[in-house]
Amino acid sequence: MNSEVLTVQEVANYLRVDIRTVYRLAKNGDxxxxxxxxxxxxxxxxxxxxxxxxxxxx
Numbered sequence: 001m002n003s004e005v006l007t008v009q010e011v012a013n014y015l016r017v018d019i020r021t022v023y024r025l026a027k028n029g030d031x032x033x034x035x036x037x038x039x040x041x042x043x044x045x046x047x048x049x050x051x052x053x054x055x056x057x058x
Contacts, residue, residue, distance in 0.1 A: 004044040011042050015051070 012019040023040070025031040032046040
């Protein structure tokens, strides 16, 4: 398992969305993440799985 941790900006770049969208998804619990202090952190494998599930459901 690749346990690489991504920042909000890195997730926004990976998903090709605005950084504010990532913040909204994180705040609403729509994207797997953890809040460490005041910063959101994302596991790369979790984000890939989220994308894969989204693509399979279309």
